[in-house]
Amino acid sequence: MKAKEQILTLKAYQPGKPIEEVKRELGLTSVTKLASNENPFGCAPAVKDAVMDELDRVSIYPDGYAAEIRDKLAHYLGVLPRQILFGNGSDEVVEMFCRTYLSPDTNTVMAKPTFPQYRHNSVIEGAEIREIALDDQGHHDLDEMYEAIDENTKIVWICSPNNPTGTYVSKEKLVSFLERVPKDVIVACDEAYCEYVVAEDYPDTLALQRDYPNLVVFRTFSKAFGLASLRIGYGVAHEDLISVVDPVREPFNTSRVAQRAAISALDHLEYIEMCRIRNREGMDLYEHFCEQYDLGYYPSQGNFILIDFKTKQGDEVFQFLLQQGYIVRSGNALGFPTSVRITIGSEEQNKGIIDCLSNWLDAESEK
Template sequence: MRWKEQLLSLTPYQPGKSIDSVKKQFNLDKIIKLASNENPFGCSPLAHEALQTNPNSLAIYPDGYATRLREKLAAFLQVRENELILGNGSDNIIQIISRALLHPGANTIMATPSFSQYRHNAIIEGAKLKEISLLANGEHDLEAMLAAIDEQTNIIWLCSPNNPTGTYIQKQKLLGFLAQVPDHILVVLDEAYFEYVVAEDYYQSVELTRKYQNLIVLRTFSKIYGLAALRVGYGVANPQIIKALEPAREPFNVNTLGQMVAAAALDDQEFITTCKEKNRQGLQQFYDFCEQHSLNYYPSQTNFILIDFKIDGDEVFQYLLEKGYIVRSGKALGFPTGARITVGSYEENEGVLGAIKEFLANR
């Protein structure tokens, strides 16, 4: 068959190991998964209630406009309904954007290491990649990204907070950057971890979409809202961008249960605030441990931390896996001597840190 040549060099997205597979492989009764940046506290009770309200018929397609969710999101964000695009997770919107704007002859600019799907989708569409290395502190090199712009540049990807470093772009730096990007280039600001941010010099990104007509902001219900299994994400931009993207969106791309439960979850912002506070407490557990053991790490605005162990990240991963803790080796994320660990509950954090302490003592 005459496959796209670029597909032959790609591998499918590699998710973290599943709990069941690790249990079976190592004959363990209990597994703690700290690899995929899921919310250890689950989802809101209101979301659970919504799950009990079964749709009238599973034979009926979802609402293709996601009317109820769209209305609630618009009110919550204080935007108009035509400023929203819904997706099967925010990575679906990344795919839609790539499909709409990238092609052979075009190029796209992104930081590296960053979220893998920017690169993956660009390659599928045959576009040229311009990957700009992160600065030593893990932040985007915005000056180098601006310098990489040329006549063929169609998209610039910004991940803030960034995955896998947890670092963010400060407000004044972002504003200075956006002011210099030509109007015909779409800037994608991926904020999957937005709700975890506590930095005082962050920005109101949704408001920025009103000032910068070439900006789209992406968010998701998969992280702090604890709805990763239902796959709901959204983008916010001016109506012209949304209108241009919609034909590239497949019909019925947000399932019925996802729409129902995400709409209900929006009503429980107390749950979100509680999760945010517990996450900061959990991050402090990791910070204290790293300081005690002279381990370098990136201060995080997310629900994960990237730690440099100065040894092969796969070795750290394997040791913790056999102890019943699934983390993510930095080797696959562009940090070969590190590991990315999701912040869990207090007890889960204490457990994995105890296992790491054993690992360090045995070396």
Template structure:
């Protein structure tokens, strides 16, 4: 018999495929700005790193990810036994959920955040406690603290948050951690860490030295431009990492992904340039929103969530006909919003112009 909880879930539905949109609408050019991928590609170092292992594809990857482990260890200044690697951070979330959640336990998360936290908790049969975000798109940490009970096992903090792009300040996270019971694991999902420019963003990896229950996840899918390879990692106390390791599948990080990630970590100029261009793109969207008095959330990520006052599907379909795939807020739990990935300068300008045309014509 199938698990009952699976009957309450829908399979993940990815956004429209570029080639399908071209064929459906007769367009020559279609740009996808829906999945928060890096519009500037991948580091040349990563490409070269993969090329070096093309002749080894018949051999299983290193299940311990030794080279990548040593590289990330030095990059972060943490010991190697505090790291775990996965097939994207999605798998790290799965490993944590599989290890810590079961019927009779519960997990706390924001209401309007990355959906994989809830999906994995439901599959494990745990109770899900969703705490609404504040009006400014930030986590309500006080309400999350109030939701903790003796059966709470994981609190998920998406920082910066997807889909609002807002973030938890350093002093807020410290104050929060001081009040969380030691038996509760606090996961800071920092998928967009490399795009952050806020001076008061917390150094969660360093904080994990002080707070044993703090676990940090990061990915190579976003700023490093390696989304197709699915490679991410987690950082936590050695006892926690060793405790969840049995839930990790063997050979879960491919040889190509490991080689690309090792090489990409050295290309600081690529990541810095992507972050700089991303910030310029965000500012262009801020200016547009300010001119037309549209509500938006200031973002520390490579996307922006804008409230157009109408169903996000309307804006989504309008931009789709212009050759731009974005993400409707209807699918994100923010019905009147549209989440737009920051693209190249040319694509940002084109999307903004199309949005201006829409506003003028409606």
């Protein structure tokens, strides 16, 4: 049996090794995972109680329309309920937009490197993929991305903050871009890490949708809200766009437990503010470390930092840290071969990994 030609070019997602496997293989008693940009503080304590309560109803199908969380989220965001599309993580919402708008006679524009699911799902639909390299500061090159648009372009992807660099698109640059993009081209702005942003010129994309109905915003409960394993994300767009995409959604694509957890999480926004503050404190530690050892890094607005070790391969740094009980992400797989991406952890975790790296670099410099 023959599969689609484009499917044969894809590779299945390869997750990192589980913590227990790393402990067993390396004989370690403690392993800290700082590789997947998860919230090191987890979810708000009250969310756990809501999850436990909902377990009594796991035999009942969830509300396919997700009415309760839809209304609550709409009120929180200041949008209409019918402007929201829920997904099994925001990556499923990405998939739904690709399935709806992309085909072999279309093309899609994105940065490189960026979140790989834009490319992955575009390949599945057979669309032409136009990748534009990030500029020297690790930002989206919006001028070059605009030049790549033609009459067959359906979606332009903007990841802000961008994964893996953590850089963002300012309001001024985004508005300038939206002014030029044809109104029949979707501009998809992925804001998975927006709750961590502290930059004052970060755009209010939901407000911009009033003037630019082709602007779509993706967000998630996986990161700052600490619900990664429950898989619930969403897209916000003009109701006409949502009505077109919604029919491709699977009937029960978000679980009862995920919906209940998200509802509870929105009742405890003070917890998210605490996570944002602690994240920024951790980021300051890593930036100071990079400056102390003359390492390259992109100023990040996410909950991760991409550090360039310059004379070392990312895999080498990854393996060293793994031996010390820290799982990070090698830049070799991210388009930055001499870098590693490290999720900002707790104060103890951040200081632990920085101490390991400092001792290693000091020892190397003495050779």
